[in-house]
Amino acid sequence: MSSGGRTKIAELLQSKTAIGTDVVVKGWVRTKRGNKNVAFIALNDGSIIHNIQIVADVNKFDESLLKNITTGSCIKACGKLVESLGSGQPVEIQAESIEIYGTTDASYPLQKKGHSLEFLREIAYLRPRTNTFGAVLRIRHAMAFAIHKYFNDHGFYYLHTPLITGSDCEGAGAMFNVTTLDLNNIPKTEEGKVDYSQDFFGKPCNLTVSGQLEGELGALALSQIYTFGPTFRAENSNTPRHLAEFWMIEPEVAFYELEDNMELAEDFLKYLIQYALDNCQDDLQFLAKMYDNELIDRLKFVVDNDFVRLDYTEGIDILMKSGVKFEFPVSWGLDLQSEHERYLVEQHFKKPVILINYPKEIKAFYMKLNDDGKTVRAMDVLFPKIGEIIGGSQREENLDKLRQRVEEVGVPEKDIWWYLDTRRWGTAPHSGFGLGFERLLLFVTGMSNIRDVIPFPRTPKNAEF
Ligand code: 4AD
Ligand code: MG
Numbered sequence: 001m002s003s004g005g006r007t008k009i010a011e012l013l014q015s016k017t018a019i020g021t022d023v024v025v026k027g028w029v030r031t032k033r034g035n036k037n038v039a040f041i042a043l044n045d046g047s048i049i050h051n052i053q054i055v056a057d058v059n060k061f062d063e064s065l066l067k068n069i070t071t072g073s074c075i076k077a078c079g080k081l082v083e084s085l086g087s088g089q090p091v092e093i094q095a096e097s098i099e100i101y102g103t104t105d106a107s108y109p110l111q112k113k114g115h116s117l118e119f120l121r122e123i124a125y126l127r128p129r130t131n132t133f134g135a136v137l138r139i140r141h142a143m144a145f146a147i148h149k150y151f152n153d154h155g156f157y158y159l160h161t162p163l164i165t166g167s168d169c170e171g172a173g174a175m176f177n178v179t180t181l182d183l184n185n186i187p188k189t190e191e192g193k194v195d196y197s198q199d200f201f202g203k204p205c206n207l208t209v210s211g212q213l214e215g216e217l218g219a220l221a222l223s224q225i226y227t228f229g230p231t232f233r234a235e236n237s238n239t240p241r242h243l244a245e246f247w248m249i250e251p252e253v254a255f256y257e258l259e260d261n262m263e264l265a266e267d268f269l270k271y272l273i274q275y276a277l278d279n280c281q282d283d284l285q286f287l288a289k290m291y292d293n294e295l296i297d298r299l300k301f302v303v304d305n306d307f308v309r310l311d312y313t314e315g316i317d318i319l320m321k322s323g324v325k326f327e328f329p330v331s332w333g334l335d336l337q338s339e340h341e342r343y344l345v346e347q348h349f350k351k352p353v354i355l356i357n358y359p360k361e362i363k364a365f366y367m368k369l370n371d372d373g374k375t376v377r378a379m380d381v382l383f384p385k386i387g388e389i390i391g392g393s394q395r396e397e398n399l400d401k402l403r404q405r406v407e408e409v410g411v412p413e414k415d416i417w418w419y420l421d422t423r424r425w426g427t428a429p430h431s432g433f434g435l436g437f438e439r440l441l442l443f444v445t446g447m448s449n450i451r452d453v454i455p456f457p458r459t460p461k462n463a464e465f
Contacts, residue, residue, distance in 0.1 A: 006076070010048035012091065018081050019091060026076045026101075027053060028129060032060070032069055039066055041095075043077065046128070047281050053084065053092040062271050065098060071102035073127070095111050117452055124456055125465045132290065135283035136445050136453055139276060144228070146275040147249055150268060151226045156251060159218040159225040161211030163232075166203055167415045171215050174234040175206035177246075207232035211250050211436060213366075213419050216395060219252035219430050228437075240449040241338070241387065243438060245458040253434035257443040258280060258368075258377040258394040261431035262309060262354050265381055265390050267351075268435070270303050276444050277303070284445075286436050292446035298384065299444065307352040310344075312375065315355050318348055335362040336385055341380075341387040353382045364408040366419075367393040369401055381431065386443050392433020399423035438449055 006026040013020055028047030034040050037058055042051035054077045058066065069075060076099040084092040109115075109123050110130065120127040127133040148158065164178050174447040181187065187195040196204050211227035218225040227250045234244060253263065276284065277299055279307040288295040319330040319340055324347075328337045336355070343351050357370060358378040367376035382392035396402040402423055406413060413420065441453035454463045 006045075008047040009043065009045045009050070009052045010176065013048060013050055013080060013089075018082060020238060021081055022078065022096075023081045024078045025054070025091060025093065027052075027074070029069055029071055029073050031071060039085070041069060041075075041077070042407075043075070044129075044134070046134055049131055049138075049286050050089070053089050054079070054095050055085070055092055056095040056098065056099075061095075061098065061214040065100065068100055068103050069098070070104055070108075072108040074101040075099065076101065079246075088378065117449065121385060121457070122452055128455065131286060132450075135286050136441070138283050138449065139280050139440055139445055140453065142276060142280050143272055143437070143444060144310050146279075147226075147228060149275075150271050151251065154224070156224040156226045156253075157218070158221070159211075159215060159227055161208070161218075161227045161229065163208050163230065164205050165208045165214075166201070166205050166419045167213060168206070168411070169208070169210040169252050171409060171411065173400050175209060175234075176232050176234050178205045178207060196430060199319075210248065210430060211231055211254065212434065213416070215250050215252040215432060216217055216419070216430065217422060218430065219254045220426065220428060223254040224251070224325075225253075238460055239338075240451075241439065243443070243450055243454065243457055246450075246454070247337075247437035247461050249435040249437060250432060252429050252430065253374050254430045256339075256394070256431040257429060258356060258379060258431060261392055261433060262307075262356070262379055265354070265379070265392065265435075266307050267432055269381070269389070269440075272440065273444060274303050287446050291448075295446035298446075302383075303350060305351050306350045306356050309356065312358045312378075315340075315344055316382070319343060320357060322348070333361065335358050336380075338387040341382045342384070345382045345384050347385075352384070354384060360405075361451060363393070365405045365411055366402070368396045369405070377431075381433075381441075383443055385448075386439050388436075389439045389443065390433050390435050392431065394431040397427045397429050399427065 006024045009027060012023060017032065021175050025043060027043045030042040030051050032039060039056040039058055041054040041056065043054055044051045049202045050422060056066065056415060077093060077095050078097045079095040081091055081093055084090060094398035110126060120130065128137055169174060189195045189199045208231055210231055211229060215225055215227050230245055232245050232246045284296055304317060313332065316330060316332050322343065326339050330340060336372050356379045357375040360369060360376045363378045364375050367378050369376055377390050380388050383389040396405065399420065402420065438450050438453050442450055445453055447453050451459065
């Protein structure tokens with residue numbers, strides 16, 4: 001593979017054998033300091049959080065060249081890699097030649113260190129050049145890779161489910177419509193409704209809220225599949241944990257009951273967190289130092305401890321007996337708010353909790369009904385600082401029971417006849433769940449706003465870049 005005519009800074013900082021050789025580096029200048037004899041340039045190419053120091057003898061270089069090397073400019077530097085006399089770095093480069101690819105000027109927004117995360121969101125197109133977003137984006141990559149590795153190693157197949165669908169999986173939040181109709185001149189039927197027969201797909205379509213329903217079709221043939229793709233929810237939730245466009249990982253497994261599903265979820269999460277501890281130490285240590293000094297201990301704690309498994313009904317009991325005055329009062333039948341989830345996890349058990357067997361009214365139509373006729377085999381995995389990180393369930397495999405739920409909830413059968421057919425022909429017990437990728441990243445990076453763990457966040461009134 002071509003190296004682009006340079007060695008990556010990560011390699012130089014980690015290699016012992018390169019010392020004493022001539023090297024070429026390319027990257028963006030973080031800082032330049034020095035005196036009238038020598039200039040010290042800190043260069044970063046995104047391959048690692050650390051910069052490499054380039055030492056330039058001022059007398060050997062054109063004055064105007066050095067003047068144009070400013071914070072943010074992009075350069076190529078050639079020279080000898082030597083052990084550094086300074087304390088900040090193991091090695092440095094004694095520059096022989098420097099070429100400037102791109103200069104900056106005084107309007108470059110990342111002049112100094114310590115910009116607020118709010119400000120950096122406004123310049124999301126540049127924030128990957130900061131230490132924080134370099135670290136977050138490298139960890140995001142490592143987690144995506146580890147997800148594929150985990151499933152591949154366990155014999156799951158990666159199934160690509162459609163992003164444009166005609167059905168509503170969760171029935172919960174609002175959806176984004178997909179249309180090519182002229183919104184200024186909408187064709188109408190005789191009854192005055194939108195005439196979707198003239199639309200691109202000939203019927204109303206939307207961006208998917210989940211790949212699950214199609215994932216189930218895959219599981220009922222390949223037996224173990226997972227999806228990993230973007231999902232879209234038009235819910236107007238302006239919180240630090242909600243995005244309108246987020247990535248979800250959805251394994252779906254034939255012959256799994258709820259118990260197996262819980263085991264998979266716990267093993268999977270622990271694997272991913274351990275992977276980060278093993279492969280992202282530099283970035284984790286940087287984030288821990290800057291934002292959250294308990295981060296690494298918290299990650300280790302989750303890997304080392306069993307998750308608590310608890311019935312929804314018991315959870316409600318604990319919350320009602322807690323004596324805590326919650327903003328949203330608790331009673332059996334109500335959906336849990338983040339404050340309730342976090343009380344159970346952070347105050348009561350001090351461990352991740354898998355809450356199961358929720359009332360059917362607050363969960364989606366496809367979940368398997370328990371014998372009590374009131375609760376369904378749902379499971380939510382609740383994490384410290386995050387609340388719900390995973391939502392999943394055992395699926396209703398019985399055609400009649402599923403039909404009844406579809407009717408009760410009011411899902412039009414014409415939209416999901418194909419889903420019902422799987423219960424008609426060769427149905428099987430099966431289960432699955434959805435992990436919110438950015439919720440996972442919130443936990444692993446210790447960042448506190450979900451807008452800061454995705455390169456270009458989409459939230460209400462915000463789709464810039
Ligand atoms: O609990 P949810 O809605 O479950 C489903 O979509 C199921 N179809 C999954 C399945 O069984 N295959 O969403 C799953 C997870 C949540 O636990 C949360 O981590 C994340 O997706 N999530 C969001 N993340 C960011 N922004 C949002 N608006 C999110 N909504 C859900
Ligand atoms: Mg959920």
